[in-house]
Amino acid sequence: MSKRITPLIMCGGAGTRLWPASREGRPKQFLPLFGARSTFQDTLLRVSDPALFERPIVITNAGYRFLVVEQLAELGIEADVLLEPARRDSGPAIAAGSAFAQTRDDEAVVLALAADHIVRDTNAFLAACRQGLVAAESGRIVTFGVRPERAATEYGYINPGEAVSDQVRAVQKFVEKPDQPTAEDYIDKGYLWNSGNFMFRAAALLDEYRKVDAASVDAIANAVSKAGRDLSFVTLDSDAFGSARAISIDYAVMEKTAHAAVVPVACGWSDVGSWHAVWELSNKDGEGNAAQGDAVFEDSRNCNVATDRALVALEGVDDLVVVATQDAVLVSRQKDANGLKRLVAKLKSVAPQVTADHLKVHRPWGSYQSVDNGERHQVKRIIVKPGQRLSLQKHYHRSEHWIVVRGAARVTVDDLVKTVHENESIYIPMGAVHRLENPGKIMLELIEVQTGSYLGEDDIIRLEDDYRRS
Structure with a gap:
């Protein structure tokens, strides 16, 4: 055998x-x-x-x-x-x-x-x-x-x-x-x-x-x-x-x-090496158009649309790729994979953030997504999986306000440990040692409002971490 x-x-x-x-x-x-x-x-x-x-x-x-x-x-x-x-x-x-x-x-x-x-x-x-x-x-x-x-x-x-x-x-x-x-x-x-x-x-x-x-x-x-x-x-x-x-x-x-x-x-x-390959593998309408997400085609042929946000409507065009995400839209010719390679190389120098990650960033404990930001504020939607928790951490340059939308959050702020329920909130002062965890059986969803002079992800000083991240 x-x-x-x-x-x-x-x-x-x-x-x-x-x-x-x-x-x-x-x-x-x-x-x-x-x-x-x-x-x-x-x-x-x-x-x-x-x-x-x-x-x-x-x-x-x-x-x-x-x-x-x-x-x-x-x-x-x-x-x-x-x-x-x-x-x-x-x-x-x-x-x-x-x-x-x-x-x-x-x-x-x-x-x-x-x-x-x-x-x-x-x-x-x-x-x-x-x-x-x-x-x-x-x-x-x-x-x-x-x-x-x-x-x-x-x-x-x-x-x-x-x-x-x-x-x-x-x-x-x-x-x-x-x-x-x-x-x-x-x-x-x-x-x-x-x-x-x-x-x-x-x-x-x-x-x-x-x-x-x-x-x-x-x-x-x-x-x-x-x-x-x-x-x-x-x-x-x-x-x-x-x-x-x-x-x-x-x-x-x-x-x-x-x-x-x-x-x-x-x-x-x-090997799914291009959007044209995705189109070849996708189900199509009678005019050869393929869509993932909401799309409407009029007098258009052999087009490929992928969208995870707004409806995409195409009229009077042939052989196009349109890919719409929450922070970027691609419009490209169907068969020019080398052109997309050149475009991404250019984006890495002029707008590297859109090649590095999505607005929704996945973490081992769940995910976060930026929904609004300004010079001294940022608003995030945070999802924490059941039984998971973020690192014990502090920030030098920002304070945070957490509002629970769904589920229950166990929150540590210095010596305080408190359970925060739906439609309740808690304030995290700048410099406070804090941690967020989901002790429940369902996803924890909350809105985080950050304010401060610097809001970058590198202003996180991890003191303890279940996932051994530096």
Whole structure:
């Protein structure tokens, strides 16, 4: 009987190609782009059959650690969560996950998956995993080659070679993203899309990696062996991991190894790399228009609207993307993904706040959202989950007034501990040591009014914190 597969979910990317919905603080893998669940959650569910898969490993960065835990909990799935001290691309991330998998099972077979991809045919995907498992156990480093649905220029391609086992083929060569005529030629020649997902024995992958960059593999092994524990997270050693060369797994291993193999698969795969890709995957009206949120179309064709605020109405336009969030609106041509990349790069210099986070900011205890601000005041809507509490803290430059809208709040202000109910309020003087917590069974919602000479988030001096934030 074949071994069970250890899923390794790579979940640390920023995903700015779907701005303004996707941002540095909450990138696309955590967004519900197609229904109620995020692509990260759908990826986890895809590899949740205990007959085929082991407990998953998720590798991410510290900034996303509580998003990962929250979305795991929503599914009732447990995982080992590894924290990268810095982004070093997919090569070190996959090597670290593989080295950690060996601490659980020296003969582990690992399935490395991106957290932000879509697979519409799970059964076909699982059948490909079973095909790849046989080759992986024999020492092959297997990738999944998607049978092309069109001559795409946004994907790399794989030229499959001779048969290895059943449907598995050796990789003759990998090729970069082509122009349109070259992509059409690749289709005619039977090339496959390179999905960027892989299966291998952990030991085999690390051996092949070590042949071309032994120093980086040793550094990553040290980062795993010296890893610490922070709450439920595995924290890779910063100095060791940081000394590994930043490189993709394709360049580090796949294009150099003689053991690469490919499983051809048709599973409705997409890396959701642009708003045009979202449009392709969405339900459309008779004129080819897709909408998430409230939208009305008149004499418009092949448009894509995503809005979480006001109704969007389009008249007399074709092939447009309109994305409206609470603090930014994007209007773009459907197929110009490179144009959006250039736009986001410009925004990072002229308006960095709209690329970093949304007005609604998620925290491990809940969320807050700025609803009004001026030179000396700011109004926030704060949500605290049942049983959670904010850090014990103080501010040097602002006072706060809390009004409970829903639920009950237990509030600490210096030596006072008081329960504040709906339609009641409490004042937090400047410099007072204070804490807010939700002792109830329902969400706590309150309005916070800040006044003072400086209202930045860095005027928070944490004295105690359940989440060990500095």
